[in-house]
Each structure stands twice: as C-alpha cells, then as structure tokens.
Amino acid sequence: MRKGDATKARILAEAGRLAAVNGLFNTSLNDVAERCGLSKSGLFKHFDSKEAMQESVVMDACDRFVDFVWAPVQHLPAGRSRLEAIFERQLDWETVENAAGGCLIMSSAVELDDRPGPLRDKLHDRLQQWRRILTREMMALTDPPLDYETAKMAAFEMNSFLLGHANAGRFMRDGDAREAARAAFRRLLDRTAKPG
Amino acid sequence: MRKGDATKARILAEAGRLAAVNGLFNTSLNDVAERCGLSKSGLFKHFDSKEAMQESVVMDACDRFVDFVWAPVQHLPAGRSRLEAIFERQLDWETVENAAGGCLIMSSAVELDDRPGPLRDKLHDRLQQWRRILTREMMALTDPPLDYETAKMAAFEMNSFLLGHANAGRFMRDGDAREAARAAFRRLLDRTAKPG
DNA sequence: CAAAAAAGCGCACGATCGGTTTCTTTTCGT
DNA sequence: ACGAAAAGAAACCGATCGTGCGCTTTTTTG
Numbered sequence A, B: 001m002r003k004g005d006a007t008k009a010r011i012l013a014e015a016g017r018l019a020a021v022n023g024l025f026n027t028s029l030n031d032v033a034e035r036c037g038l039s040k041s042g043l044f045k046h047f048d049s050k051e052a053m054q055e056s057v058v059m060d061a062c063d064r065f066v067d068f069v070w071a072p073v074q075h076l077p078a079g080r081s082r083l084e085a086i087f088e089r090q091l092d093w094e095t096v097e098n099a100a101g102g103c104l105i106m107s108s109a110v111e112l113d114d115r116p117g118p119l120r121d122k123l124h125d126r127l128q129q130w131r132r133i134l135t136r137e138m139m140a141l142t143d144p145p146l147d148y149e150t151a152k153m154a155a156f157e158m159n160s161f162l163l164g165h166a167n168a169g170r171f172m173r174d175g176d177a178r179e180a181a182r183a184a185f186r187r188l189l190d191r192t193a194k195p196g
Numbered sequence C: 001c002a003a004a005a006a007a008g009c010g011c012a013c014g015a016t017c018g019g020t021t022t023c024t025t026t027t028c029g030t
Numbered sequence D: 001a002c003g004a005a006a007a008g009a010a011a012c013c014g015a016t017c018g019t020g021c022g023c024t025t026t027t028t029t030g
Helices: A003-022 A031-037 A050-073 A080-097 A104-112 A116-137 A148-171 A178-192 B003-022 B029-036 B050-073 B080-097 B104-112 B120-140 B149-169 B177-193
Strands: none
Touching: A003 A031, A003 A104, A031 A050, A050 A080, A050 A104, A050 A116, A080 A116, A080 A148, A080 B029, A080 B050, A104 A116, A104 B104, A104 B149, A116 A148, A148 A178, A148 B050, A148 B104, A148 B149, A148 B177, A178 B149, B003 B050, B003 B104, B029 B050, B050 B080, B050 B104, B050 B120, B080 B149, B080 B177, B104 B120, B120 B149, B120 B177, B149 B177
8 A cells, every 4th residue: 555655645746736726626637637647547546536536635735734834833932933934934835835826725715715515614624723823823922922812913914914925926926025925024023012 | 789788797797706606717608608597509699708708707897896996985085084995895895795706806816826818917907907006095195195115015915904804704704804804904004104 | 660680599519527337457465 | 476455547428518500589770
C-alpha cells in the first residue's frame, strides 16, 4: 500500500491545482486523470466518487494551509511578531505557494457559499476554527490581553485585508497589492496595540 | 422588437441569479431555459453563444450595480456622508438586493481570476473604473483633499471590508458581519479624516 | 390586412460528463 | 518466489452539454 499513497497524493495535488484555476465544480475527472497521467478508472481506485474526491482535495488543501502558515510560526511566542509572521505566510500562501490559480480554500468558499452540503459544512468548520485561532492570536497582541470583542474585530479586519490582497493582486493584477495589504495590516496592529 | 427585449431582460435576470448561486461556468443553458420558461433553442434568438450570454449577464450585473449603488447617492455632495452612503448601499447590494447567491460580480471575479479572455478583460475594466471612483471619492473626504496615495490605500481598505463582509456573512453565516464591516469602515473614515 | 420579420419550439448532432465493468499489470506480504 | 491484493487500462453506459437546422407561431410594420 505504498505506491498507492504516492499516486493519491499526486492526484490531490494536481486536482487541487486544476480546481484552483478552473473551479472546484468545473474540473472534470478526465481533466484530473489526464493531468496525473492515468485513466479515469484509475482515479476510482483511490476515491469512491467525484464528490468524495472533491472533499479530499479541499480538506488536503486545508491541511497544507495549516502546515504552511501555522507550523513554521507556532514555536514563536504569541504576540505582535508572531501575528506579523502569520500574515506574511498567508500572503506567501496566496502568491508564492499557489502561484497558479490562487488559494483553493478562498475560491471554494465563494463557490460553496450558497451550496448546502457536507463539503460546505466541513470547510465551514475548518475556517471557523482558523478564525478562532486568529482571534486568540490577536488577543495576545497586548499585555494584558485584548478583550474578546476587540480582538474579534481586529481579526475581521486582518482577514479582510487578506481577501483584499487576493482580489487586488490576482484579479486586478495590481502589483502593489502585497504592499498595500501589508501596510494596512501594520496600521491595524499599531492602533490596536496602543489604546486611544 | 419590443417583446424580444422584455424576454431578453428576463433571461439576463434569471441567468444572473442562477450564476450567482451555482457559478457562472456551472450554469447550463438548460437551467436558464427552464427557469425562464423557454426552450434551449429559444435562447439562441437573443444570444449568439453561451459565452456571449455570459458576457451579457455579467455586464448587465455591472450596470445594475451602478444603478443600485451609485445613482441614488450621486446627487449628494462629495464627502464623508456620501462615502458612508456608498458603503451602505454596497452592503445592501450584497445582502438585500442579491439575497440569493450573493454578488455575481464578486463571485465572477474569483471565478475569472485565472481565466484569460474577453470576459475577464471586460469585467476587469469595469472594476478598475469603480476603484477609481472610490479613490476619487475618498480623496474628497477632507478639505483640502487627501493625497492620491493615501486615498488609494483607504479605498483598498474599504474594498477589503466589503469583501470581508461578504465572506463572513455569506459563507461563515456570521450574523454580525454587517455590523463588523460597518464599524471597521467607520473607524477607517475617522482616522483618515483627521491627521495623526 | 397582408407581408415581412422576429420569436420560439422540436429535434438531432457530436462531444463530454460522472460512473461501471471487464480485464491486465504491478506491487507486496510471506 | 509465489499467490493475493492493489493499481491501472480500455471500452462502454446513459445523461447532459452547447449548438445548429427547419419549422410554426407571434409580433411588428407598411
């Protein structure tokens, strides 16, 4: 069962790239099979249905997101520098790690926002979990910690700037998108850290 | 040529709703025809191809966006109150006017962000035009006017909060999304209007 | 009111969709 | 090294995709 795991990982990676560019529901099994260099029936040895494959693809993207953004900063002490590192890694996640097609999680959230179903629910849970992490992280910006409501608002703004960065950089092709998001986030931390 | 225009308008409206929910590229001609009470071939009397219909649908959505957001505030004097009205109308556009499926323009921008073609180009132009309007509007926040770079940054933040509102409200089902976006925007205006 | 034009339907086409079946090859535990 | 199990290929299924063609009905116009 070792060869199979390798191809399964390859399928998840290639299908993820295709879905990020063409959309999760606009990627056919033929597309994935061809890109992976195997036949359509070969895919079904690893997934029971297209829907099951989509779910694996999205969940795998979430796992890789956490590995990429969270893992390398979790050893840092909570506070401003870790927040800045998280933000920077998320900018990298969008522009570097997912250079072709952008962030699958973000585009899937838009595709799924009015499509009830288990996939939507699972992605919703993962994103809510991430929002809680960001809020907790934001509370640790000051000593004593920020109150929950203030931190939640700051987390909303932080997330908004990341969405704005993706929109400005990827669709509008604005070369300054990264710098704009970074500056906005820095100002957010400045005014949140010090009262008044 | 009067009856035809009415049905064409109906097609644009229904196709727009379907595309907002299911995605622009995931809406079949069968879906649109059935929703309009027409046959599939009947659609081709109004559009030369599916691609041409998609383009008309998106451009029509842009027109309706301008009518809904800009038209009712353009008689106000430029400044903070008009900026607040624009923001409020955009919140309404997302949650009230497009209650089912959300804003087609926003979701189309995500779908098209890595799909080169005339449709992407046309939507890009419309959104860039809108960004220019917002930047100009932001410059008029103070007297004397803000410098261009500051206004551009503020417009980026404003747009980010609207994206954050759509994400939080529609996908995350956060009931406080509207209030969060409004509060973030108000703070943005406060700190941008007064120096320091 | 008649002629012309527009609107719309039914049908069939080739391609592709997600998915299944049958069969061959490859891999792996023992 | 051998047999079982997994991996994969090829052909195929019914359904649906976008799109033409030919016809009828409705609407507009002279």
